Amino acid sequence: MKITDIDYYAEYGKSRLNKIPAGIKLPAVFLVIATVIFSSNIFVLGVLYLVLLLAITFFSVPKLKIIKLSLYPLIFLILFLISIQNLTLTTAFIVIFKALSASTSLILLVFTTNYIKIFGILNRILPGFMVNILFLTYRSIFILAKTLENLTGMFKFRGKPCLKNPVLFLMTTGNILGFFVIKSIQTGENLYDAMKLRGYSDNFSYLKEK
Amino acid sequence: MSHIHIPDGIIAIWLWIFGYLIVGIYFLAMYKHFKTAARHKKIAIISVLGALMLLSMSIPIPFALPYHLNLSALSGVLAGPFYAGLAIFCVVLILALVGHGGITIVGLNTIVLTAEAAIAFLLFRLSRKIFKKIFPAAFISVFISLAISTFLTVAIVYAGTQNLEYATHQHCHKCESCGHSHKFVNQAGKKPETFDIKRFITLILITGGFGWTLESLISAFIISYISRVKPDLLENKGS
Numbered sequence: 423m424k425i426t427d428i429d430y431y432a433e434y435g436k437s438r439l440n441k442i443p444a445g446i447k448l449p450a451v452f453l454v455i456a457t458v459i460f461s462s463n464i465f466v467l468g469v470l471y472l473v474l475l476l477a478i479t480f481f482s483v484p485k486l487k488i489i490k491l492s493l494y495p496l497i498f499l500i501l502f503l504i505s506i507q508n509l510t511l512t513t514a515f516i517v518i519f520k521a522l523s524a525s526t527s528l529i530l531l532v533f534t535t536n537y538i539k540i541f542g543i544l545n546r547i548l549p550g551f552m553v554n555i556l557f558l559t560y561r562s563i564f565i566l567a568k569t570l571e572n573l574t575g576m577f578k579f580r581g582k583p584c585l586k587n588p589v590l591f592l593m594t595t596g597n598i599l600g601f602f603v604i605k606s607i608q609t610g611e612n613l614y615d616a617m618k619l620r621g622y623s624d625n626f627s628y629l630k631e632k
Numbered sequence: 633m634s635h636i637h638i639p640d641g642i643i644a645i646w647l648w649i650f651g652y653l654i655v656g657i658y659f660l661a662m663y664k665h666f667k668t669a670a671r672h673k674k675i676a677i678i679s680v681l682g683a684l685m686l687l688s689m690s691i692p693i694p695f696a697l698p699y700h701l702n703l704s705a706l707s708g709v710l711a712g713p714f715y716a717g718l719a720i721f722c723v724v725l726i727l728a729l730v731g732h733g734g735i736t737i738v739g740l741n742t743i744v745l746t747a748e749a750a751i752a753f754l755l756f757r758l759s760r761k762i763f764k765k766i767f768p769a770a771f772i773s774v775f776i777s778l779a780i781s782t783f784l785t786v787a788i789v790y791a792g793t794q795n796l797e798y799a800t801h802q803h804c805h806k807c808e809s810c811g812h813s814h815k816f817v818n819q820a821g822k823k824p825e826t827f828d829i830k831r832f833i834t835l836i837l838i839t840g841g842f843g844w845t846l847e848s849l850i851s852a853f854i855i856s857y858i859s860r861v862k863p864d865l866l867e868n869k870g871s
Binding site: 428494513529558 | 642789
């Protein structure tokens with residue numbers, strides 16, 4: 423799942439969750455995370471996950487995309503669970519519910535909340551320069567995504583080396599990514615020059631306003 | 633594999649708070665650095681490096697597990713560990729928001745990946761003096777940094793899950809009442825559940841070994857390409 427796709431749903435989503443202010447959604451997510459951290463009751467955690475699933479079902483959000491993305495932590499959780507000796511089903515379900523509740527709540531938040539609103543709230547917790555970097559990183563994803571798309575398109579059209587020749591495949595991938603790195607750094611420098619010309623003074627005032 | 637994918641609610645509270653404290657101290661140092669050195673142009677370059685890491689992670693690599701590149705070591709080589717740490721924090725935070733690693737683990741993940749970037753940076757500078765060609769220097773420095781950071785991850789997971797009772801809270805109440813301290817015993821009164829570090833390391837080595845090699849090879853090809861096209865990018869002294 424690409425971040426650019428998530429951003430599209432957060433910006434243009436029509437669900438009621440999109441209309442709820444970030445000031446309400448963020449404390450709700452905080453409550454879910456606090457429950458995940460402090461509660462070890464299988465029923466509490468099970469009900470919490472069920473409530474989140476119901477929210478996904480009843481609100482018009484991209485259901486399958488959210489559920490698919492929220493299952494990602496399970497892959498690595500399996501490695502962790504295999505490493506526990508004498509593991510019981512209860513423990514396994516407690517850990518799984520914890521992982522799924524936390525990931526689903528956060529994914530629901532990013533799918534229904536504009537990033538400027540999230541970063542605006544983070545601006546109260548993190549130092550200013552860090553929020554600037556976070557904001558610019560997010561913006562840069564969209565600028566660089568286009569370059570990467572062009573590069574991968576070119577890679578395909580020019581006949582990318584097949585996996586039967588792994589060294590050539592890795593070398594070509596490395597060269598393309600190397601070009602991408604150089605291009606990205608040049609883009610970063612141009613971005614800063616453009617920002618300076620437009621009066622950037624080491625902070626984004628509209629993040630504070632939100 | 634070199635960063636912690638364990639979700640929220642499993643690692644002990646003291647450990648992830650410690651992680652955030654270390655990151656807080658690092659932010660304070662960087663805040664002072666930016667104020668005195670006035671290197672605001674670096675902010676744009678750090679941001680682009682962060683975006684680059686995030687986009688590279690979105691390139692799927694065919695493997696048994698959904699493996700992705702990390703490029704923290706590469707960002708350490710390019711920007712130096714102090715600046716790379718800021719990009720790494722942004723990447724880890726954005727990934728946590730999309731359910732990739734817990735939000736409470738952001739501090740610990742930042743420490744692990746910044747350590748990886750720092751080791752890669754130092755080893756690359758050292759190995760360039762030893763090897764005549766840039767490819768082996770880059771490969772070895774990235775490979776060692778990935779291996780060390782993976783073991784750092786294992787150590788953190790081990791330290792944070794020593795008391796599994798914290799995460800699952802199933803203990804023998806009878807024993808508590810009589811004042812004895814027992815090891816974590818599950819509800820059925822069977823054998824205690826314990827985190828098997830050897831099994832975990834074996835699993836990590838099986839999955840991580842492939843990842844280290846692949847990432848080191850791609851990073852080495854990237855660094856070789858940069859050295860041919862724009863060598864000044866590799867002349868970073870880390871300040």
